[in-house]
Amino acid sequence: MVYPAHHRQIVEELMSGKFLLNNEEHFNSLKENESFYTEFFKISFDLELIMKPEFSYLLSKDTQENFSRDVSIFIAILSYELDRDGRNFIESFDFNEFTFEEIDNYFLNSSFIDLIESNKTLRDNESRRTLLNGMARRNIIYKTFEDRFTFTQAYKVFVDFAKELALKRIKGEPETQNAE
Amino acid sequence: MIKAEPRTILNFLNTYFDVVRDLFEYQQQDGIITKEVFDMICHKHGAQMKSRLREYRVVRSIGSDFEMRDVYFKLMEFLLFEFKPLLPETIEKYKGAIAELFMKIRKSEHSDRDILQERIKNLSGQVREFVDLVERNAFRLLAETRDLKSNIDRVQYREKVHKASFWIEYYILPLNRILDVNHSESVTSKLVEVCEYANRKRLDYSDETTRSEYEKLYTQLIQTNQDLLKQSKILTNELLPLLERIRTESLILTGFIEFLRNPYKVETPPLLKGTRTMVYAKDMYFKVREFFEQFQIEAPVIVENSEADFDRWIFDRTLFKEKLSASMPVNDFFGWCFKALKKDFDQIETDKFFAVTGLLFDEELQIDYSKKSERVSIETTTSILDVPKLKIEPAIKL
DSSP: OOOOTTHHHHHHHHHTTOOEETTSHHHHHHHHTHHHHHHHHHHHHOOEEEEOSSEEEEEOSOOOOHHHHHHHHHHHHHHHHHHHTTOOHHHHHHHOEEEHHHHHHHHHTOTTHHHHHHOTTTSSHHHHHHHHHHHHHTTSEEEEETTEEEEOGGGHHHHHHHHHHHHHHHHTOOOOOOOO | OOOSOHHHHHHHHHHTHHHHHHHHHHHHHHSSBOHHHHHHHHHTTOTHHHHHHHHTTSEEEETTEEEEOHHHHHHHHHHHTOOOOOOHHHHHHHHHHHHHHHHHHHHGGGSOHHHHHHHHHHHHHHHHHHHHHHHHHHHHHHHHHHHHHHTTTOOOHHHHHHHHHHIIIIIIHHHHHHHOTTSTTSHHHHHHHHHHHHHHHHHHOSOHHHHHHHHHHHHHHHHHHHHHHHHHHIIIIIIHHHHHHHHHHHHHHHHHHHHHHSTTSSOOOOOOOOOOOOTTSTTHHHHHHHHHHHHHOOOOOOOOOOOSOOOOOOOOHHHHHHHHHHHOSBSOHHHHHHHHHHHHOSSOOHHHHHHHHGGGGOTTEEEEEOTTOOEEEEEOSSOEEEEEOEEEEEOOOO
8 A cells, every 4th residue: 555645754743743734745745635644543543633724733532631721821811912012913923923031021911910820831931931842842833943933823723712712702602611 | 044144154153163063062972952952052152142053054943952954064074074984875875866867867868958967967966975975984984993903992802893893794895885896786886887978978969068067077977986996995905804803803812811711611722632652662762762861961060260269277166165175264365266276377367266256155154354454456367456355264053
């Protein structure tokens, strides 16, 4: 049997929880063989392959995952602070480069300080570095230098989540809650 | 019929502009000027004010209340640049009026010349009013949208989404349909049709004065179509994307704020759970090595030898205490300290001397002060110390 090009890289990266981005060579191979990979991941590992125009990733049935929550809180606070600073946060996510120092300043002066201090992955500069390194490993951000990064299009997963939540709340629908 | 001269009325408006503006603001806000408000505004200017306002036809009675006449209301709107955005339904009525007049013009092409010219003039008047309304509406909508964007009033995100959606749904999209030249039912497409007709008739109509009327209408319509195109561009290129962005952005922020209210009670986007590597896995060796290697990167440590001469002498309290006990009673404590040190060192530094004098605080010693207030001088490497002569004896234990 002949496997698609970059097969091993595609499987390894997706299985390690990485987002595959459309500017990467193996993304094209994944896109061209979408139906094969959808079936492959479903049958082999019972995982769902999500294909978006800009990125793709895998989902498991078990969604109890703290990393997603920490990133959601991080992006939510950053969006709020950028907006408060008069910046268009979507444009900033799309085009701007952020420095760790800038992020620290936003978080230190945030009105969500209680939430930040109670979260062990956000509470201080060092914890935020660890979270950002985790986000870089998963391709949610791209580190341009040791202390600088840009967001990849994968941030849209979290923005879409916020949009859906807002629509649910505006319509007055109860959303499903975690069993914590 | 107004008896007063036009200049008199303009002078009145100039002198009492504040009064007319107050009336305008009340009318704009409530749609009517109640009797109480009218009395309050006119009160300080005497009884003549009310009669003047009626005489110059600025207001008219509606039961016991009043309303500002349309011509003055529009003048004030124009002067203060305070236009209320009109619902596009209000603007769309011009389509009916323009279409009706155009149809009659075409039908009466060969009938009475005077009525034909009158209809052309009326059509021109309708077009003028239409363009004016569209411009005012676009201007007002742009101002409202920018206000919403700058959000000076600190409108909540949810309210912003609502407002942006409201402007898009009820004002901008319908207005855009009116202005869309590609839409066969739009007012603009009707104007293009009139313009083409006027273009033909200004050249081939038999009567010269009517040809001249068509010429005027044609010139007006060419300019009108350019103006409408400009307004349409503002709507589609600036207003619509801006409002869409406000709506989307605010919606996302509303979502984030709702989420941050209680982030541990909402399901976040599901991602793939990281897999744990088992000790028997093939890549375990590499992963463990990678883990430990991160601690092996050690920054080089540079130790520099201090150039300064560093004396490592440490005061041995027990030794000196034994020496002191052996010498007791001591008549001059400080002198003894100096001599004790002198046995070991040629030069006595002040800090060494002070270290030894610390023995004085021992509880097992009894200190007697000289009654004659005798003092002794101790010379260290850096200082000459003038100290009292103290007699030391073992303390009497009770």
